[in-house]
Amino acid sequence: MNTVTSTEYDSPIGPILLTFVNDALVRLDVAHDGIDLARAEIAQRLGVLPEPDPDGAVDLREQLDEYFDGARRHFEVPLDWRLVQGFTRTALQATIDIPYGEMASYGEVAILAGAPGAARAVGTACAKSPFSIVVPVHRVVRADGSIGEYGGHPEVKEYLLSLENDVVLGEGLRGTG
Structure with a gap:
């Protein structure tokens, strides 16, 4: 039960x-x-x-x-994948490998997922992710570098990307002084 x-x-x-x-x-x-x-x-x-x-x-x-708060780069929580099957699951699992503060295109994630021609399917997978933030689909962007719609809330994606970027840049500045 x-x-x-x-x-x-x-x-x-x-x-x-x-x-x-x-x-x-x-x-x-x-x-x-x-x-x-x-x-x-x-x-x-x-x-x-x-x-x-x-x-x-x-x-x-x-x-x-x-x-x-900018102090965590990845999550340690068991995931129950019952709501995700097939290529969607494969694509979402591939996004886990995108480093904090970095981005990958839908096409690059498709390659990581073993289906080089499946950029659109990666976009659909990201849009359907049941694990927003924890599985970092916000790090997946269009080939031209634009961020996309993020389930109709691009401002959320922009916030998450900016948060990570600010943390990475802040660390770089601390290392130069």
């Missing part, structure tokens, strides 16, 4: 709903349209309404705090 729980996280980019099956993250949803709608959507996808756990996901909430 699976235990499905969710907890809310208040982030600089808006409210986030963190949903877990047992102890693995099944979805991180930046709830642009509200937590209630995000909760209803994940309930429909999983076939069960997550049990609210306001004190849950302590480790991930701390990691998100560290990320938004």
